[in-house]
Amino acid sequence: MSAQTTSKQDSSNPEAAIDPSHWQEQEQSFLRKLNEEKRRKAISQLALNLLGVLLFLLLWEATPHVIPWMNILLFPPPSDVVGTLVELVESGELLENIAVSMRRVLFGFVIAAVLGIVAGLFTGRIALVQHLSDPVLHGMRSIPAIALVPLSLLWFGIGEASKVALISWGAFFPIWLNTFTGVRDVPPVLVRSAKSLGATPYQTMFNVILPASLPFILVGLRQGIGIALIVLVAAELAGASSGVGYMVATSHQLFRVDIMFIGIATLGFLGYMVDRLFTFLQSRIFPWYSSK
Amino acid sequence: MTALIEIKNVSKIYATSDDSATWALQGVSVNIEQGEFICAIGPSGCGKTTLLNIIGGFITPTEGDALLNGNAIEGPGPDRGVVFQEYALFSWLTSRENIEFPMRLKGVSKADRRAMSDKYLEMINLTHAADRYPGELSGGMRQRVAVARALVNEPQLLLMDEPFAAVDAMTRTSLQEEVLRLWEKLKFSVLFITHNIEEAVFLSSKIIIMSPHPGRIKEIVPVDLPYPRDRTSPDFGALYAKVNEAFHT
Incomplete structure (x- = not known):
């Protein structure tokens, strides 16, 4: 050849x-x-x-x-923790606490998402609303949600309402602020296109401004979920009778570091899984986002 | 008979970034008649985009009248389609959905929308890319979709703001031919902004040459070459030279 x-x-x-x-x-x-x-x-x-x-x-x-001076009670090895984990799973205690905590996060987060996105749309699009609400909202944003735990207990009691309220409070601000930025920075050419194609102000808001700022809103929602989990633990460490945070708090009083470890690891695991779920849903619901 | 667009003594004053005033347009008068293909050409700062924005209804003149069919222009509307330079497609909608967008606003039924988008996709030869998102299209394909989207409302006037400035030279000539084909077929009027003399001579029935600081109309050159035009013909060359001279003196 x-x-x-x-x-x-x-x-x-x-x-x-x-x-x-x-x-x-x-x-x-x-x-x-x-x-x-x-x-x-x-x-x-x-x-x-x-x-x-x-x-x-x-x-x-x-x-x-x-390390010979290491106290095994304060630093239980995985072999000890696994035994406790099996017990907690078999008794249903762990799963129940997870369910309770996740329900609080879900309710608090949904409330925060609705309020945050609506507030972001209005403050980002209407200068009057923006300037009127600017000092108050930014002032409130600077208050750490953890500082509000005692107040929330007084206002809403030790039941579910106080936890959900605190979580919504914490998650609201990143969602609002990111939505605001996204809405404010929608390219004017898109708004002009919509108007010249015959869109009313209402149609422009929901058919153009909202989807155009979606990348920002998604970032806000993702940050909001992270904060919701942090506030959850703060709310459950004090004045709760169930939940993963409560599990960590009581194991402290019972001097059960193994349960504490399980609670802490569970929180890490939940945070990770919720974030994975979020990115998965995002690519499913908004296929155009990745092709941008 | 009144002209489709009448611009009478229009001026527009702007604040620059250092808070001084600048005249984007000063005492500009021009008419756009039914079926005309007008190119506005001039260096940056000559007010050609301001003129388009006033006719589009996006901004109001500081002084003078801008009339559409004899009535003052009071905002953007579906009777005037607009094609922007780039990035004006909705990235969260496919080509087809972008084209159907104006019909969705009006509540046109799904079947009717589909029939119309099929028709326009075929007109711009993009049937194969109907379900792709703008991020998956080339620059030329995106502008074809933008033209189709601006045309589904069957506007009387198509405003094009340097629509082909961001595409490569080969794509640009084919887009020019495509726009002429649509113009001859659908019989709308066009105001086309460009800074490319060859493009203006190839496309238009009338060229408005503008000069900057302040933005004014320098000369209006009628182009009576028959369509389709041959870029290599002596007549084309002569007209190019004429516009070029007016442009640079």
Whole structure:
């Protein structure tokens, strides 16, 4: 073959000498290799992730053995904690506390999202509303939600209302502020387009300004969820009779550091899962967002 | 018979970023007749975009009258379609949904909307990209969708603000031909802003040459070359030279 392709006649049109099936074979083997490579990378990545977790647990388990003055009651190794975890799961205690906490977060967050987005739309679009509400809203935003826990207990009692109110309070501000920025910075050319296409002010607001500021609103919602979880724990540490935060607080009084660890790890896990769920829903509901 | 658009002694004063005043337009008068294809050309600061914004109803003149069919222009409306330079498509809607947007505002039924968007997608040769989002389209394809969206309301006038400035030269010539095809077929009037002399000579039946600081009309050049125009013909070259000279003196 090499002799043929170097001859003058063939070099003017070299592909004529090669069977078309040759290109197909090349292409298929290329794609096969590409897929294999991708799969190998994915598997090795997952293996490394698991290995990392395993190393962490191993280090944790080994620490009390390596450091002799370490008090095992204050720093229980994973082997102890796992036993407690099984107990808590079997008795249903853990799942119930998770359910209670998540319900509080959900209600508080939904209220904050509705109020925050509406407030953001109005303050971002109407200068009068913006300037009127600016000092008050920004002043309130600077109050740490944790400072309001005692007040909330007085106003709403030790029931669900005080937790939901605190969570809505905390989550409202990032949602409002991000919505405000997004709404204010909608490119004027989009608003002009809508008007010249016959949109009324109301239609412009809901069909153009709202979707155009969605990337900002989503950032606000994501920050709001993070804050909601923080405020949840603050609300449950004081004046609650259930929930994951309550679990951590009571285990402190019972000197059960193992339960405390489980509560803390649960909070980390919940935060992580809620965030993953959020990004998953986002790519599902707003496919255009990634193609922007 | 009144002209479609009458601009009588229109001036517009602006505040610049350092709080001084500048005249974007000063004493400008011009008419747009039914079916005309007008190009406004001039260096930046000559007020050509201000003129378009006044006719579009986005801004009001400081002085003078802007009339549409004899009535004062009081805001944007579906009788005047607008195509902006770029990024004016709604990124959260597909090509088809962008084109259907004006009909959705009016509450047109889904079947009728679909029929219309099919028709316009075919007109701009983008049937294959109907379900793609603007982020997945090339610059030229995006502007074709923007033109179709501006045309579904069947406006009397199409306002185009340097619509092809951001696309490459090859795409630009094919977009120019496409706009002429639509103009001949649908018989609307056009006000087309550009800073490209060749584009103006290729497209328009009348060229408004503007000068900056303050923005004024320098000369109005009628273009009586028959369509379709041949960019390599001597007549085209002669007209190009004429506009070029008026532009630079």
